[in-house]
Amino acid sequence: MSNIRRVGTMTAAVEDYLKTIFLLSTRGEPVTTGALARELHVSSPSVSAMMKRLSDGHLVDRGTGVHLTEQGVREALRVVRRHRLLETFLAQSLGMSWDEVHVEAELLEHALSERLEARIDAALGHPTRDPHGDPIPPAAGAHDESWGRPLAGTPSGSRFRVERVSDRDSAALRYLGEKGIRPGFVLEVGDQEPYGGSFMVRLGGEQIALGQVLTHLVFGTIIEEES
Amino acid sequence: MSNIRRVGTMTAAVEDYLKTIFLLSTRGEPVTTGALARELHVSSPSVSAMMKRLSDGHLVDRGTGVHLTEQGVREALRVVRRHRLLETFLAQSLGMSWDEVHVEAELLEHALSERLEARIDAALGHPTRDPHGDPIPPAAGAHDESWGRPLAGTPSGSRFRVERVSDRDSAALRYLGEKGIRPGFVLEVGDQEPYGGSFMVRLGGEQIALGQVLTHLVFGTIIEEES
């Protein structure tokens, strides 16, 4: 039966590839056979074969690396939308924490019907951000996937508004969540301790030391002081 | 990647077959190659091939017709549990009607992780019945799948408590729902109009005429008059 399969060539595997290509390229990373293999936990030949299929189906172009065609972007955005709506829904309706929702959404995103997607969207009041601050692509219309700047390298003394936190490392997410570092909050940036030490920030009067890795997972903007 | 796949031999297709065998046999219908092909919308040879696989995996025995082994029942109940929990969850959290939830649960049931299943179960307060009145198998322990008696053939003048309504015909479900015929409600049974006419029942002062087909979709028990 394979209830999972959708119209045309969209299968769960195809959706995963398209989504991953989209996310890699919007993160500014090179989209190569090797990168996709690493990301999707498959072998390089598997990626090669799939790229051939996607290319035949006019979902990707292959020049230097791989990039999505217009139609490929459209399909990728559909998957990303379902993923982020599900994350938001699971957090809202079941109180799941932001480090748990990603894995679950990963499983469910290929099995979400259009109808259920619409119902969830409506029930949530047409949200524009998921729990990590990632923008939810609209059902139709333009989408902005920009990441802002990473916390790493932010000059001491500036005020930094957290906008997105990468959902790739679930343990790091839990840790950051416990410290209160979530989208919408503003950090007072302190000093980078020397020789790869902690990055000091202040949030609501509390001093927080963040390891190198964490500062590359938090994105946002520097708030200009008005005076 | 195929995120859908589970441990061992449990795939979405295997789960569908096991579930269907379980449901057919608990409805008292013969579980034959043909019946499964009809039910699952696949060809007979497909069923033959799958029965060989399930038989090799000790999930079914093949004598006269097919029946589940102990392990087969266990796996089938896991799928049925996920399906009915999902139906209940979708009805509760999104206000979906009982004629919509079946189709959606059908899609999601193969992608539900153990963790999410447990979260949903807890959030719903460990429900024992889905919106159609179908019993939700417990995570561990005995399960009773009995159907009670059909409304069809209930003698005039008796009082009939609705316990389950078959979810197989979505349009019929919607119709019955509009008339107020749902699990828990008690009907005063009237006459069967002759020559295959309507079956008359009374619910909360209102007279309802039910076509033949409907009376075979509603199950429950006759309430003994006390006096």
Next chain:
DNA sequence: CGGATGAATTAGACATGTCTAACATCCGGC
């Protein structure tokens, strides 16, 4: 008893998606 009928299986093909092993290609350094 013999043939028609229907149900089930076997045979063979195909699509999807994965793997390992072998080959190709390209690019930097000497």
Next chain:
DNA sequence: GCCGGATGTTAGACATGTCTAATTCATCCG
């Protein structure tokens, strides 16, 4: 200018799950 390593592709195999066409098998009826 050539060699070695990284990167990518081809070749070939396998698992899953489906299909159609052909065959077997049982059964019922005249």
